[in-house]
Amino acid sequence: MNTSGLSRLGQRTTEPPISWLMSTALARPNLISLAAGFTDRESLPVSEVRELLDGLLGSAKTGRVALQYGTTAGDAGLRQLIGEHLHRQDGGSVPASLYSPERTFISSGSQQLLYLLSECLCDPGDLVLLEDPAYFVYLGIVQSHGLECRGIPLASDGIDLGHLERTLELLKRSGAIRRLKLLYLVTYFQNPTGVSAVWEKKAAALELLRRYEKAAGHPIYLLEDAAYRELRFAGEDVASLLAANRAADRVIYAGTFSKPFATGVRVGYGVMPERLLKVVLRLKANHDFGTSNLLQQLVKHALASRAYDQHLVTLRARYAHKAAVMVTAIRQHFPGSVEWEPPRGGLYVWARLPKTVKSGMKSKLFRAALRHDVLYVPGELCYADDPTRAKPNHEMRISFGGASVPDIRTGIARLGATLYQSLDP
C-alpha cells in the first residue's frame, strides 16, 4: 500500500548519484573536483553580459519587453536568429525552412527540452536507445519515467551501426519495437566520452531508424543533442542531422547557450517537426508558460551584436588551453595502461582503465582517490540500465571545465598517483 501519497513517478524517481558527488565536493574544501560539469569561471562573460543588459534596460521600450511575459514558444526574433545561426553552421545548401521559427522553441536550458520530449513521447515501459555510455542526467529522466533502455556502444567516431541494426532487429522480432520511441545521441564532444559522431554514421543511424518504423507503427525520432557543439577547439564542425535527407519529420535538434555562453543563463532551444512541437508547447505552457523573457532578450542581443560569436573565440582558446594542460598532465602522471584520447572540444576526457580495475563509487580506486583529495565521475554512472548487458565499471570521466589550471595539474597528479597505487599495488 502506498501510504506516502506520492505518484508512481514520485515513488520511482531516485536520488541521482551525482548529487552525492556534488555534496561530497562541497563538504571537502581541499578536494579537487574533476567530476563537476561546471564551465570555466574565469572566461564567463561578466562584462559582456553587463554591457548587454545595460543597453537592453537602458531604454524603457526594450526594458519593458524584457521584464514582461513573453510567449510559450519564446521570442520570435530570438528564434529567427537561432535559425540563421544554425543554418550557417550546417551549410547554406540545406533549405532555410528547416530552421524556421515555426519549428523552433526556447527552453530553460536544453535539459528542459529533453524532459518535455520524454514526457511527450514516452509512457512507462517504453523504450529508448542511447549511447553506451550516455549523458547521465538524461539517464535520470529515463529512470524517473520508468523507461527501458538499450545502449548502443560508442566508438571514437560515433555509435556502432552494426549493433544498432542488430538491436532494432531483435526489438522487431520480439515486438518490443512497438514501444521504441527514440534514439538519443549527443553528437558533438559527447558527455562523458568527448567523442563526436562523423556525418556518415549519424545519417546512417537516421536511415536505419526509418527502416524499422513500419514495424514500430509510429515515428521513431532521432534526438540530436548538440550541447557541446560550439565548444570545439580542434578539427572541423560537422553539419547537424537537420541537414540530412528527409530530416524534417524525424530529427529533433537540441541546442543551448548554457555551456557556450553562461550556465547561469538557462536558455536552450529545440528545432523539431511542427506536429511534435505543437504538443511540446502545450506541455511547456503547463510547465512554466515560457522561459524568462529577460534571459531570452539577453541572448538575442548577444547574438545580434555578435558579442556571442566574439565570446566563443575567447572560450575556445580558453578550453583549448585547459585541455592541453590536462593532456600534458595525464601524459606525465597516468600509467601507460590507461587508455584515453586528447579532446578536440567539449569539457571531458574519458579514461579507460584495464578491465580488471573497478572505478565505481564503491571501488577501492574511488575511495583511494577521495583519500588523495581528488574526485572523478565513475564511468558506471554513465551507463543506462540495459538488461542485455552488464554495466562496464572500469572507466572515469574527468573534466577540465570547472577546475582552475593549477587544480587541473594537481588533480591529475593526485589521480595519477592513485592510479599507480591501484594498478600496481
Add this chain to the structure above:
Amino acid sequence: MNTSGLSRLGQRTTEPPISWLMSTALARPNLISLAAGFTDRESLPVSEVRELLDGLLGSAKTGRVALQYGTTAGDAGLRQLIGEHLHRQDGGSVPASLYSPERTFISSGSQQLLYLLSECLCDPGDLVLLEDPAYFVYLGIVQSHGLECRGIPLASDGIDLGHLERTLELLKRSGAIRRLKLLYLVTYFQNPTGVSAVWEKKAAALELLRRYEKAAGHPIYLLEDAAYRELRFAGEDVASLLAANRAADRVIYAGTFSKPFATGVRVGYGVMPERLLKVVLRLKANHDFGTSNLLQQLVKHALASRAYDQHLVTLRARYAHKAAVMVTAIRQHFPGSVEWEPPRGGLYVWARLPKTVKSGMKSKLFRAALRHDVLYVPGELCYADDPTRAKPNHEMRISFGGASVPDIRTGIARLGATLYQSLDP
C-alpha cells in the same frame, strides 16, 4: 492504435483555450484585451533592475556566481531571505523553522512548482479539490495529467466549508478518497475572482482535510498559492497557512516574484514539508537542474537592498489607481443586473451576469464583445471538469493588469455597451 507515437500524456494534453484568446488578441490590433493576465507595463522596474544587475555584474566575484550554475534547490541566501520575508508577513509568533531554507526551493515561476507537485503526487485518475472557479492554467496541468476534480464553491471570504465537508464525506463513502491528493487554493486575490480567504476558513479547511486522512490512507496536502498576495492595495494582510497549527507536514506554500516584481523574471518559490521537498527536488533536477542563477541573484539583491519593498509601494499605488479607474468605469457603463465586487488587490474583477445570459466562447455575448473590439475571459474556462455539477457559463474575468488606463476606460465602455445590448436586446 496509437500511430502518433505520443505518450498518453502527450495525447491527452489539449490546446489550452487561453491560447486562442491570446492569438486573437495579437491578431486584432484594435482589440482591447481585458483578458490577458499580463501585469502593468509602465510600472515594470526597468531602471531598478538595470541598477541591480549593474551592481551584480560590476564585480567579477558576484558576476561569476550569477553566470555559473547554481544548485537544484536554488541559492541558499535567497531562500534565507525569502523565509525571513514570509516570516515577517506571517507574524513573528510562528516558529522560524517553518520558513527555513531547508524547507524552501526556487522554481521557474510558481507555475513550475504547481507542475512539479502534480507530477510528484498525482497519477492519472487521482483526485484534486479546487476552487469553483479556479486558476485556469492549473486546470491545464490537471487535464494533462488526467486528474479528476471536484470544485468547491468560492464565497466572498473563501471556499464553502460545508460543501468541502460534504464532498470529503461523499468521497470517503465511495472510497474515492483513497485517490484524493490535495486541495488547491489561491488564497489571496484569487485568479479569477479576486476573492481572498479569511484566516478562519482556510485554517478550518486544513483541519477538515486532516480528519479525512485516515480514510485516504496517506497525507492530503493543502497547496496554498499566494501568487497575488503582495498585490494588495486595500485591507490587511492575512497570515499564510504556514502559521496554522500542525502546518509543517501538510501545507505547501507557493509564492512568486513574477507578479509583484517582473513577469519577465521567472522566479517563484515553494515552502513545504522536507520529505516532500526531497522528491520535488529530484524531479526539478530532471527538469532543469535549477532555475537560472542570474535571475536568482537579481531577486536576492532586490530583496537584500530593499529595492523589492520599494517597488511594491509603487506597484500597489499603481494597481490601486487602475482598479479605481475600472471600478468607476464599470459603475458608469455596466447594467445594474451585473454583480461584481470592487477589488482590494490582485489584477481581476469577476463579473456575474444574470444566469440566463451565456458568456462562453461560443456565446452571442462573446461574439458581440469581439465585434465591439473588447476581449474578456469567459467564466466557463475557469471551471474544472467536475462530473458532479454543470459548469456555470454566465461570468467573466476582466483584468486591469495589462491594459493601459485609457484602454481600461474604453474597454469597459465597449463591454458595457455589449452587455446592455445582450441583456436588454
